[in-house]
Amino acid sequence: MKKSQKFVATSLIVTAVFCVISAVFMAVCLDNIRNTSNSTINRLVSVLLEKYPDVSEREIAEILNDKAEYSDTSKVFNKYGINVKKDWLSYSNQGSEKYIVISVAITILFGAVFIALLCTYFKLQKSQTMEIAKRIERINLGDYSLQIDENSEDELSVLDNQIYRTAVKFREQAENSRKEKENLQKSLQDISHQLKTPLTSIIVMVENILDDDDMPLEIRREFLCDIKHNTSTISFLVQSLLTLSKLDAESINFKFANESIESVIAECIKNTAVMAEICNVSIETACNDVTLNCDKKWLCEALTNIVKNCIEHSQNGNIKITADHNKLYTKISIKDNGSGIAKEDLPHIFERFYKGKNSSDDSVGIGLALAKSIIEKQGGYITVSSEIDKGSEFVIKFFNN
Structure with missing residues (x-):
């Protein structure tokens, strides 16, 4: 429950308890006054019957139930030394003053409890506000740690979390x-x-x-x-x-469609046919009627760059391109039997402008980096394995989801 809701609930409970106590107390007081009045009347009737035994009970009942109104009852009581503004009619009723004192005390106690609850609530609010201010100060100093165990569901905690998220977002934007x-x-x-x-x-x-x-x-x-x-x-x-x-800059809009991998590879072979002929490299394919949701133009661009790299390192050799599909992913493999890639070059082969030991003089080291970027932007990833003088294999996988 939120703190504000807890405070309202507590206040309502305290008010209800106070009302119940007040009602019970007033009921006790009224019953006491009624009993005292009845006792006084009984004494008056007893005295009346003792002094005037001839008076019948019917006459006494008519006197007690007389609805006549007196213009000034205070004059009647003043004859007997009773001041209605200061004195009680019955001596035993003088004890009722304590009920007034108790009522006032209960009211003051209720007010004190209510004020204490209110001050406690405001104190908690101020404490949380100061914590948020300190959090903002820490964020300004570069501390983005979030104290999960201190969080709750009240409004200020929600505000604190939103401030943290906004600050983290700004930090990410600045970092980007x-x-x-x-x-x-x-x-x-x-x-x-x-x-x-x-x-x-x-x-x-x-x-x-x-x-x-x-x-x-x-x-x-x-x-x-x-x-x-x-x-x-x-x-x-x-x-x-x-x-x-x-x-x-993510300014290229890929146009995804279900494309036949065989047609993509055929376009790639067409783009590299002259280069393959010059280098006397043969290209074999085995696609098994595989389809892929991709942008055909850009995927062909990526595969063309990879095939060109294989042709450069496979003079008088052979390149085999295969495609396969299972429940998890679609796989494209481009394998050559050329000079291979040195072990120390493998971690850097997809870096921009990186040229390995076996790179040709005409290589600028950007084709594989471009291919990797295109493949990753379409939701795939690429890996390479190689051995010197045994060739290299580039594996591209696109997960089905």
């Missing part, structure tokens, strides 16, 4: 903002580093062509081919970095 700035800075450094080499080569070759008007046609053509190759590298690099940036 800091990470985004760090990632942006790192990306700019990586871009600068990756673009520096091809741009420098292009500038040098263009300057040689411009400075030497008599340069042989064969050398000039060779320079132009190198310039074209470097510009293609820069274009691929920039496009990949832009794609990675969009994935990091």
